[in-house]
Amino acid sequence: MDSAPFIGSDLAWDAGFTGEGITVAVIDTGTDYTHPDLAHAFGDYKGYDFVDNNEDPQETPPGDPRGGSTNHGTHVAGTVAADGAIKGVAPDATLLAYRVLGPGGSGSTENVVAGIERAVQDGADIMNLSLGNTINSPDWATSIALDWAMAEGVVAVTSNGNSGPNNWTVGSPGTSREAISVGATRLPYNVFTSEITTSEGVEYPSAKVMGFPNEDELLALNEGEYEFVDVGLGAVSNFEGKDLEGKIALIARGEFAFVDKATNAKNAGAVGAIIYNNVAGEHPDVPGMAVPTIKTTLEDGQNLLAELEAGNNTVSFDIEFAYEVGETVADFSSRGPVTGTWMVKPDVSAPGVNITSTIPTHNPENPYGYAALQGTSMAAPHVAGAAALVLEANPSWGVEDVKAALMNTAEDMINPATEKVYPHNTQGAGSIRVLDAIKAETLVTSGSHSFGKFVKDTGRQVEEQSFTIKNLSGERKRYSFDVEFTGNPDGIRVNTSNNLNVHGGKTQQVQFNVQVNTAKLEPGYYEGTIKVSDGSVIIDVPTILFVGEPDYPRVTGALFGKEDETNYYVGSYLPGGAEVLAYDMYLLGPGNTIGGFLGTIGEFSNVPAPVHEFTWDGDMNGTQLPNGDYVLAVYVEQAGEIEYRAYLVTKN
Known part of the structure; x- marks a missing residue:
């Protein structure tokens, strides 16, 4: 309700573009196509279920012995094309659902690839994949499949991952x-400040607003004095036998999600919650909590418990507006670059925090519901819906045109912590603006560029690149170019045309090169922006280059499982290969820690990227290792860097 208008969807609707005639494939956990907000978007053919191999791509219901029920795909579909209590970005688009993730929301790479292929064959114009893994490789099967889908003329949109905020955390197919x-x-x-008061002389300096459903409910806490009740961890059982009606729930952090604690408090009748930490320090803000929630440190939480023990069981609040924060990148949003191609990722950003959309309730008495979720899974369908509006408005555009329009017109976001523009590998080209993309008169493709690695120890190295300018207007435009690298580092020089005339409706290629003197530059990556101007509009094209060997993770995951009755497959994902590779087995210690060393089960050298795998017979020092949980540690030496990463595995 807020996010679609924020990116300009309502302006596109007013201009006459609602997604009509455009088909969007939702490749996910299935979709509840009977939801009243979604039923209009489906025809007789709903899509395909690759989990159960039929033409009924519904969500997984409760009671499936293979795993829990799902609602993810329905939420994603609602953001694309709902038209009811929720209005999606492209409310008149047609939907197809492909269930590739089954019970519990898990699935196989094979099914995801099959879903991509079927969506292309079924004539989808756009596909959305709010799914992924943590493998930072452009050559993983799902990434290659999306490359092919784009080559077939289908606009492929995918989430970047939820493993941020560090660099190199983007996963496939992102x-x-x-x-x-x-x-x-x-x-x-x-942003609001918060003070809480119990009895005179007791202070709670750490009290801060953690999250709330809306500002009215938050500020309503100022209106009186409330009883507060200790409910431990805030599980449903902790509320049993306690009267929370109109009161404040005092809750300890731990064991399960903050949002569930707040929801349990609301269901018990509480009007607010105070959640105190279970370790030293401050816990995170969580937008969209079911009740207004204040957070405190462990020390202040213990003081609140002491007040209750002393019979002082009332609390009052003083909550005031402090300042407004503009659109920001979510900390959980995965960052680039991509190993091997060294590309900037994400390409663009879109709202993905506290997004309310459609879900199945799996309750026959009240089957259709709504929920607020967050993740890059929620951001991607905003872009898929936006692409539908762009395609409807510009039916002759190809997939590169749609991508370029969304990237070229995106808005930069400012990090409030630094008061500087977010890096390209954090926000991509920026936050999408739908109507600007629809009305773009110039398209610059590709929408971002990587110059790759400059690895010479001394002297100069030159790399060439090119991009294409498409003048969509009816008149000749004169373009000028400027390239700026962050910090204006000495040692990087970019040469390109000073000016270029492009006639209306014509396309021209622009050649440019970068000369890097590595002797003047510290190893690392350098971000820049190519500014393309027609005299009135400036298009920013993100670019990046690396000096020296990039600091990408040398190992990004492990493989372990039963190969046959007597053997096991063991392996790892190696973005750059490995000069030295070893697999060590440890006992699993208390609290999922690394226990005693058992031995090395495999040693290899000069292993190529991106995947290594071998067969292990289960033998450890002359005897069969008993079945159970263990820690598999992968040792990698590559290009002067050493990594040693541990993974929980089960031998059965």
Whole structure:
């Protein structure tokens, strides 16, 4: 309700573009096509279920012995094309659902690839994949499949992943060379200060607003004095036998999600919650909590418990507006670059925090519901819906045109912590603006560029690149170019045309090169922006280059499982290969820690990227290792870097 208008969807609707005639494939956990907000978007053919191999791609219901029920795909579909209590970005688009993730929301790479292929064959114009893994490789099967989908003329949109905020955390298929990878943002919001008071002389200096359903409910806490009740961890059982009606729930952090604690408090009748930490320090803000929630440190939480023990069981609040924060990138949103191609990812960003959309309730008495979720899974369908509006408005555009329009017209976001523009590998080209993309008169493709690695120890190295300018207007435009690298580092020089005349409706290629003197530059990556101007509009094209060997993770995951009755497959994902590779087995210690060393089960050298695998017979020091949980540690030496990463595995 807030996010679609924020990116300009309502302006596109007013201009006459609602997604009519455009088909969007939702490749996910299935979709509840009977939901009243979604039923209009489905025809007789709903899509395909690759989990159960039929033409009924419904969500997984409760009671499936293979795993839990799902609602993810329905939520994604609602953001694309709902038209009811929720209005999606493209409310008149046609939907197809492909269930590739089954019970519990898990699935196989094979099914995801099959879903991509079927969506292309079924004539989808756009596909959305709010799914992925943590493998930072452009050559993983799902990434390659999206490259092919784009080559077949289908606009492929995918989530960038939820493993941020560190660099190199983008996972496949967000690593695709061609698809539109999407990061998540939080809509502008107001920040409030908070003070809580119990009895005279007791202070709680750490009290801060953690989250709330809306500002009215938050500020309503100022209106009186409330009883507060200790409910431990805030589980449903902790509320049993306690009267919370109109009161404040005092809750400890731990064991399960903050949002569930707040929801349990609301269901018990509480009007607010105070959640105190279970360790030293401050816990995170969580937008969209079911009740207004204040957070405190462990020390202040213990003081509140002491007040209750002393019979002082009332609390009052003083909550005031402090300032507004603009659109920001979510901390959880995965960052680039991509290993191997060294590309900037995400390509663009869109709202992905506290997004309310459609879900199945799996309750026959009240089957259709709504929920607020967050993740790059919620951001991607905003872009898929936007692509539908752009395609409807510009039916002759190809997939590169749609991608370029969304990237070229995106808005930069400012990090409030630094008061500087977010890096390209955090926000991509920026936050999408639908109507601007629809009305673009110039398209610059590709929408971002990587010059790759400059590895010479001394002297100069030159790399060439090119991009294409398409003048969509009816008149000749004169373009000028400027390239700026962050910090204006000495040692990087870019040469390109000073000016270029392009006639209306024509396309021209622009050649440019970068000369890097590595002797003047510290190893690392350098971000820049190519500014293309027609005299009135400036298009920013993100670019990046690396000096020296990039600091990408040398190992990004492990493989372990039963190969046959007597053997096991063991392996790892190696973005750059490995000069030295070893697999060590440890006992599993208390609290999922690393226990005693058992031995090395495999040693290898000069292993190529991106995947290594071998067969192990289960033998450890001359005897069969008993079945159970263990820690598999992978040792990698590559290009002067050493990594040693541990993974929980089960031998059975």
